[in-house]
Amino acid sequence: MADHPHGNIAPLRLHVPEPKYRPGDSVDFSDIAVPPVDAISRPDENSPPSPLSALAYGLVRVLDFDHSAKGSWNPGLDADKLRLMLRNMMMLRAFDDRMFRAQRQGKTSFYMKSTGEEATSVAATMALAADDMCFPSYRQQGILIARGYALLKMMNQIYSNRADHLKGRQLPVMYSAPECSFYSVSGNLTTQYPQAVGWAMASAAKGDSRISAVWCGEGSTAEGDFHSALTFAAVYNAPVIMQVVNNQWAISSFSGFAGAERTTFAARAVGYGIAGLRVDGNDPLAVYAAMRWAADRARTNNGPTLIEYFTYRAEGHSTSDDPLAYRAAEEFAKWPMGDPVNRLKAHLIAAGEWDEERHSAQAEELADLIKATQKEAEKNGTLGHGLHHPFESMFDDVFEHQPWHLKEQCEQMLDEQRSKFGADWMPK
Amino acid sequence: MADHPHGNIAPLRLHVPEPKYRPGDSVDFSDIAVPPVDAISRPDENSPPSPLSALAYGLVRVLDFDHSAKGSWNPGLDADKLRLMLRNMMMLRAFDDRMFRAQRQGKTSFYMKSTGEEATSVAATMALAADDMCFPSYRQQGILIARGYALLKMMNQIYSNRADHLKGRQLPVMYSAPECSFYSVSGNLTTQYPQAVGWAMASAAKGDSRISAVWCGEGSTAEGDFHSALTFAAVYNAPVIMQVVNNQWAISSFSGFAGAERTTFAARAVGYGIAGLRVDGNDPLAVYAAMRWAADRARTNNGPTLIEYFTYRAEGHSTSDDPLAYRAAEEFAKWPMGDPVNRLKAHLIAAGEWDEERHSAQAEELADLIKATQKEAEKNGTLGHGLHHPFESMFDDVFEHQPWHLKEQCEQMLDEQRSKFGADWMPK
Amino acid sequence: MTAMKSMNMIEAINSAMDIMLARDPGVVIFGEDVGYFGGVFRATAGLQKKHGKTRVFDTPISECGIVGVSIGMSAYGLRPVPEIQFADYIYPGLDQLVSEAARMRYRSAGDYICPITIRSPFGGGIFGGQTHSQSPESLFTHMCGVKTVIPATPYDAKGLLIAAIEDNDPVVFFEPKRIYNGPFTGYYDRPVEPWSKHAASQVPEDYYRIELGKAAIVRAGGALTILTYGTMVHVAMAVVEEMGVDAEVIDLRTLLPLDIEAIEASVKKTGRCMVVHEATRTSGFGAELAALVQERCFYHLEAPVERVTGFDTPYPHSLEWAYFPGPIRIGAAIDKIMKD
Amino acid sequence: MTAMKSMNMIEAINSAMDIMLARDPGVVIFGEDVGYFGGVFRATAGLQKKHGKTRVFDTPISECGIVGVSIGMSAYGLRPVPEIQFADYIYPGLDQLVSEAARMRYRSAGDYICPITIRSPFGGGIFGGQTHSQSPESLFTHMCGVKTVIPATPYDAKGLLIAAIEDNDPVVFFEPKRIYNGPFTGYYDRPVEPWSKHAASQVPEDYYRIELGKAAIVRAGGALTILTYGTMVHVAMAVVEEMGVDAEVIDLRTLLPLDIEAIEASVKKTGRCMVVHEATRTSGFGAELAALVQERCFYHLEAPVERVTGFDTPYPHSLEWAYFPGPIRIGAAIDKIMKD
């Protein structure tokens, strides 16, 4: 049977992906294709997925190099809406900067910025209805900002202080906000994917009209949960929008380790026969348009969509990371799709709806607002400085009703506090 | 932000797939497209995956309705090889029949046939080199037969008897045969997928020329392991052939519950940017040709291929299953791709290389051989009839060296046997 | 109203789901082969036909997906009752269960909960080999945030399953498949007695609950306490009756939260304690029980807590009965503990 | 030849891998961020550069894939040493580990083996919140076919890791991340002492092995036996020194197979036994230890075996030090057990 003698066959090779640029390299992104606006025009939302597959390989764009909004994808938003979008994105950036600094000042243990990716959370959320359910990863604080969640609450969570809605239990940025239809953020990658599909299945099973949206990073697409989610979404035609924020990096691993050398992440959709869109993630109008298209599809029983946002992680993975150790310093500066905040600003200015003065005034206003809010938040305490939820709250919410063993352990913990702080220490 | 009031929107619907036919229905498969032979001609094995994607949606065929072998995929095998292929497939079918009956006679606990799918294991294996590594699911006993593994050993395993190479530890059909480059079969679905990729990665890392091949059912593609495997194979360009035996059913669930309503299983490959082929699984020459194409690709560093065999599970899932409870009785009879054994037989007869007399003689010869082998095997015992491996073998092979706790437990077990069989019972 | 009916365990489980589907529009049931066919053990037979395809349905073969979508459905307000076809196949769904469902109430400070009941047949004794015989229950008791429930009779199965479905926390509900059709005494060579001959097969046709966290004293006695659950309740009972030892046999029914009061009271009375389970020994739930009993009843114990368990090997196909903690193993342990 | 060098735990682990890559061409090392960057804790720093991209490389973020390809590589004859970035993230790979790697030798009757060493940082004390702090070791001890190893010093880490890599069975090698840079006494408000001040940071530069399955008596004593491992060895030692109690402190080093001889000999001598671990209490490895000790040393025990553990809640971010089984909890348990 062995009719394949190996004798004169060249040896096999293991291919181990390598990014184009490493520390010290100078960067040339001219090979990244930036197709013209409307290279693929916007198909009707009711189209069946198969004729759509080209969308998975293109790049939906709206804001052109001359800062005008163009083409069939142009969502035609009015200036107020665009200014709100810009404001949300600026707020998010200012918030990230401030909280990053707070971590560096030792006020908390950890922080994660979304710099450069603001459009993928803010603009995407603005295209949804307020009660559509969002299942974020840890880098979509922009959803909360777009939905008007109180910054103070976010900061209290980051500080794990006595006003933290999550009782100090979660790592900073792992928010939960049902009042904003924002699901509890997990530290475990991609687990939110099948959850979002399940929520959408429930909405459909009940004949509701709400849909769900879920985000993960391109690195996270490798987890099995991603596949479970796409399979269930495809099988039950679930009204869910699955978004991959392809910011090129997963901690120190470039997107090639998630498979980017071969095809796009939007192409995964093609494999399941569902709609897939690849979108310039640094173009807030393209993000909005893509999300709106997908939402309209989902809401009209045309099923799930997978959207890849092609973007760039401008900063480190988190406060625990130093990106200079593994990638070329100038990558973000050279990113061909630019900066989403600058692009929207330029668009509004070009349209005569904004100017540099209003922009700096707004930047200042937001910085002040955030600084003031931070002061408020710090009154409730910062991590490790004493103002935290009562010790016994640690034993709540493991179950709805506390079983005997947790009651006993709580007593034990209180005894320990008494032995530390003195016999008449009282739980507060 | 909520600019999508749900008020006048039609309710969502949950789509729950339903097969076309259920018990009592009469069956019409005329909507299953059977494209002409060579509808998609065979591309060079060295082609990059992207221009190949049409292959994932077609159906590679070689044996035409007139029983001739046609087109660019025709592997041009000589008559001896074709007769060997037929013999292997007939042997497999006879073996399945006999062992199924043995289970019904109470000689073992369980059996699984591969009736109707013989080509997907036998012809596929014959296209590999003898030392290419196979990672089967539970329905590829045809690999062992094609590689000349002793039927007696297979039967001993099925009977869990004292000669069972696996010491009675495994459920029937969960063979292991390193001498045939056949990996240990798992009861857990799809776990073999990333394992096969790892083996192929190792071969490539070492600059060897051996490749690996892995099989699973279409239902099993839903497991996360499938996605892990495709991701790793794509990232490292692993020399692996991943095969999906789409026999339409996963126990009682039709292929729609694995996503078949939307696209092909071969299309999954497109999502990862790797080569994908959809093949008439009841056409042994097409199976051979596809496997050979993929093997040549893999062996020349052109990377992984995903092959879908479009076939039909002619019998129940296993001896524990009654398919009449959930599908129409006449499906296999009406299957448009026919029966792989009959098709190869007809081809050989049409070519003047075979005739009905030789066929029945061979059928009889094989039946006799299997009956005789079965007698041999039964001398070594059948399940539950006393002739088994020594009790203390139960404690071997948990670890290379037996730790104290297993030694103690072994002693305890021996005491129990003594208390059952009398004080002078001796472990044998 | 409270008409009684003789049911086997599968029928009792089916009845519990049927009733909960009717009572609570949030209940949804799904899993591999669960819909049209009604489950490989027939536990969901007839339910799709009666309650419709959006309440009871088949799923892709992805335990990760099954548990994951259950969590999302919970966030929507549903009350999912997924089936994992065999407990041996729960591992691909374990991350969703452990890292997500079990932690959701805690990490979101009650914003989101997961009132999910995962049903799964477990245990051996059916020649299922190592991948259809496992007893992984102890793992779930180590993961704070999950309840673990194991019934031993049709009556308990129905009442506990209803309570589990109504519970607002995730529950793993392991069904001892060896006794689906009849209580098994460990004598594999004797004919199986059908449930209809057992008192606990008399099951109310209507709704009733058995509170989670409460053990059942299935035999009162003074000489020795036997803590057990599932299939082993019946094996232990048979041995006790046969040996004529005055053991108190406690069917734990819920492993977590555990009925520590019943255990303490019994052991303090008898002074001897034995645990019987089918799972592998090391770090099995018997370890936790032994640890607890010696912590809380140390000065009452006349002998060490004995553990009678499966061996620390995979479940071997042909040597199943040498592996199974049957009457001989239990009898020897009783002899030993009574001598000590 | 046997030149010694002061290493912290990360350096010792790095050195073990470096040596094994050089000695055995079958050794391959991979995991998330393990290649170019050298691991988020820097355990593999420099190894890709030195040994090449096909020996040390990054992987997709799929723990299932990482364990799964390791098994296939084993079948080819390699000796994979994958890293799981945090023990909290091992669950997606658990099915491959439990159902496949752990069972492979057994189910194939030795045809195929899985000489895989899965390295993973575990434990809390670094404000990592509930998903960077878990101690899941007891789960692995319940799954026959896996060895579980946990070092507490640089010297042990290197010698045990080399032995684990050379072992022909799958080993889960949990690294107590809290003590990567220095032994931690549980006093979080005191400055961390670097490893260089600790005797066990003197590590031979070359190859050496510490046999798996052998505990270390880190302090001999007659009043009480303390069984512990990982970070808690140092915390327990600090409390013992501070209280001036003559405890025998045993660093188990390998949980499975366990050094039962060392345990029995010590408890029979002292008559008192305490277990200290950071993992959640219920069904933690302390349960197995307590069960074993009372089974084997019942008539020598003056007091019940005490368990000092983490609480049965997720690891809370801000209340980390109220959760951690620190000096107060250990001290109280010593007081209690010595009074009993």
Ligand SMILES: Cc1ncc(C[n+]2csc(CCOP(=O)(O)OP(=O)(O)O)c2C)c(N)n1
């Ligand atoms: C299951 C699991 N495995 C590993 C990790 C560790 N981890 C945290 S973030 C991260 C990288 C994720 O990258 P990507 O998905 O691209 O998202 P990004 O950070 O770029 O937004 C890794 C490996 C984790 N949190 N969960």
Ligand SMILES: Cc1ncc(C[n+]2csc(CCOP(=O)(O)OP(=O)(O)O)c2C)c(N)n1
């Ligand atoms: C992880 C896991 N989940 C569930 C099962 C139970 N099971 C065994 S076979 C089977 C159906 C598989 O169908 P398919 O993949 O189409 O293969 P086929 O039987 O048709 O060859 C199921 C659900 C299992 N063995 N392993």
Ligand SMILES: [Mg+2]
């Ligand atoms: Mg990323």
Ligand SMILES: [Mg+2]
């Ligand atoms: Mg199938």
